Amino acid sequence: MAELELIEAIQKALSERAGIVRGPGDDAAVARTPGEVTVTSVDAVVEDVHFRRSTHSSADIGHKALAAALSDLAAMGADGAHAYVALALPPGMATTEALALVEAMERLAERTGTTIAGGDVVSSPALVVAVTVTGWARSEAELAYRDGARPGDLVGVTGELGGSGAGLLLLSGTEVDLPGERRTSLLERHLRPEPLLATGRALAGAGATAMIDVSDGVATDAGHLARRSGVEIEIEAAALPLQAGVAETALAAGRDPIELAAGAGEDFELLLAAPPERRADLERAARAAGTRVTWIGSVREGEPRLLLLDERGRVLALGGYEHLREPR
Amino acid sequence: MAELELIEAIQKALSERAGIVRGPGDDAAVARTPGEVTVTSVDAVVEDVHFRRSTHSSADIGHKALAAALSDLAAMGADGAHAYVALALPPGMATTEALALVEAMERLAERTGTTIAGGDVVSSPALVVAVTVTGWARSEAELAYRDGARPGDLVGVTGELGGSGAGLLLLSGTEVDLPGERRTSLLERHLRPEPLLATGRALAGAGATAMIDVSDGVATDAGHLARRSGVEIEIEAAALPLQAGVAETALAAGRDPIELAAGAGEDFELLLAAPPERRADLERAARAAGTRVTWIGSVREGEPRLLLLDERGRVLALGGYEHLREPR
Structure with missing residues (x-):
């Protein structure tokens, strides 16, 4: 199928476009600007670097790239x-597969109030999906940045961790006796993560002073908050909320569950800092958004870094740039 | 060099960011919204599909992707x-090369009033550069779309054509005796094309009813205008303004100069339609922007397609979806 025919097929797979004056088919997409400030992010994923086509379906790849x-x-x-x-x-990729990728993206887009407004389709030796997403806010003060953590703040995380890492171990052949639902949840967490847009808005509105999504693992991501905020962050490993099945899967693979919870990443939960007096507001906001916040650490003056501590206060890992590897 | 160090080096290479509340380094970039509507385009280029690293320097690749x-x-x-x-x-690409690519992009960005506000850096088997650019307009009526061409309109093109195709022939080893400056201009046209932002604004303001950039060649691009506008467009091959040196280079390569002017593409001139009464305004606007408009054809009722005609009115090519190939 020629590139332009594929583009037409893709366009048909996309739904009505709210706020879009001109969608795909012109030189550029034209959208009405609903807010004072735009918020834009770019995320690129590459075959055999971020996913394998042997374990990730085209739909998984499309969903996850947008997510x-x-x-x-x-x-x-x-x-x-x-x-x-x-x-x-890539040349070997069937048109049906390319469409399945876009359709899964479109389903996630619809569910999250996102409009796929434009793009480009090119040939390549390997499958690459680069997604640029744009959101809006009424003012820049509404948003939560990475650099707002202050000494005395609590550090919390939404939902549960380690599921994506455990899901990847299952995909990679780790054998473990898990109830079917639990296994499915771990695989879904890895293959079909959900972006927490409503939760993020609720937490920013309820007083989160700094926020980041858990894409690299809380150790690394808290390290980003620490460095950008110029503060030291302590996280207690034992406080990390493990998704059901993570401990069993880690054990079966000869890995430490804490390594999966703190270092594997791609859970796409939200990590936040906030003053203790906002604790109840944030817990309420998270509940209203269908999740919960677990308080896992605190912010203090010190070297801009993350300290991951075991139950006796020993440092398991320092999170700055580096990923957490082999915590002992 | 680790990915995050490279990202830091890239950030240093970027200049101050006008209108950017938060640039690279947070989860997303935050920009103030200057207009009522946003205009967004995505362009991806891939090694050995859109360029070869043997003939295109990293700086060429970066410049051209943004352009x-x-x-x-x-x-x-x-x-x-x-x-x-x-x-x-790709793994074999030195950090200095990646930086050269970004620096060339930054130089073009500065010259065109563009701010590089964010991005992503990942590993890949092949070099891929995907650029998303966002512009603004006060209202959607200010913009020129592909579907505005009406029967009776004139069709014009800015500047000169065929230079990029001739430049590619020179890069590919075509031997031809050309004055140094002329050779350089052809190579520059292929390797370092200039996006005509000021010209585009001037022409849209002076009454262009439809507009498209010449990326695939005027035959194909006029075909897009025709199809989107639901009109037939005729272009006279003999009227196409050839860049100096195109004829000689085509001859040396055994190619028809018209093929390079109408079919090779990547000249990044602007092709427009406009009612005859706006002709003088458009010529004046183009001159003020430092270029000129050559009138090469006309719009009429008929099948939505492009007819490229020779001097005796014979059809050299039909432009719809297909690229112009081997016109006879």
Whole structure:
């Protein structure tokens, strides 16, 4: 199928476009600007670097690429979104597969109030999906940045961790006796993560002073907050909320569950800092958004870094740039 | 060099960011919204598909990727621009090369009033550069779309054509005796095309009813205008303004100069339709922007397609979807 025919097929797979004056088919997409500030994020994923086509279906790849980009908007507390998708397709990839990728993206887009407004389709030796998402806010003060953490703040995380890492272990052949639902949840967490847009808006509105999505693992991501805010962050490993099945899967693979919860990443939960007096507001906001906040650490003056501590206060890992590897 | 260090080096290479509340380094970039509507275009280029690293330097690749994306905004008559860049870098590519690519992009960005506001850097088996550019307009009526051509309109093109195709022939080893400056101009046209942002705004303001940038060649691009506008467009091959040196280079390569002018593409000139009564205004606007308009054809009722005619009125090519190939 020629590139332009594929583009037409893709356009048909996309739904009505709210706020879009001109969608795909012109030189550029034209959208009405609903807010004072735009919030934009770019996320690119590459075959055999970020996913394998042997374990990830085209639909998984499309869903996850958009989810990862939207998760960055969630972490800002931004509202609404348009998405622009650059698809670099390898010669061996069937048109049906390319369409399945876009259709899964479109389903996630519809569910999250996102409009796929434009893109580009090119040939490539390997599958690359680069997604640019744009959201809006009424003012820049509404948003939560990485640099707002202050000494005395609590550090919390939404939902549960380690599920994506455990899901990847299952995909990679780790054998473990898990109830079917639990296994499915771990696989879904890895293959079909949900961007927490409503949660992010609720938490930013309820007083989160700093926020980041858990894409690299809380150790690394808290390290980003620490460095950008110029503060030291302590996280207690034992406080990390493990998704059901993570401990069993880690054990079966000879890995530490804490490693999956703190270091594997791609859970796309939200990590936040906030003053203790906002604790109840944030818990309420999270509940209203259908999730919960677990308080896992605190912020203090010190070297801009993350300290991951075991129950006896020993440092398991320092999170700055580096990923958490082999915590002992 | 680790990915995050490279990202830091890239950030240092970028200049101050007008209108950007938060640039690279947070989950997403935050920009103030200057206009009522946003205009967004995505352009992806892939190694060995759109360029070869043997003939295109890293700086050429970066420049051209941004230029191609900005050219789409130019074709809408959009104002200002932010750029978001996804860089997928192959293992063999040195950090100095990646930086040279970004620095060339930054130089073009500065010259065109564009701000590189964010992006992503990932590993990849092949070099892929995906650029998303965003511009603004005060209202959607200010913009020129592909579907505005009406029967009776004139069809014009800015500047000169065929230079990019001739430049590619020179890069590919075509031997031809050309004055040094002329050779350089052809190579520059291919390697370092200029997006005509000011020209596009001027032409949209002076009454162009439809506009598109010449990225695929006027035959194909006029075909897009015809199809989107539901009109037939006739272009006279003999009227196409050839860049100096195109005829000689085509001859040396055994190619028809018209093929390069109408079919090779990547000249990034602007092709427009407008009612005859706006002719003088458009010529004046083009001159004020430092270029000229050559009138090469006309619009009439009929099958939505492009007819490229020779001097005796014979059809050399039909432009719809297909690229112009081997016109006889």
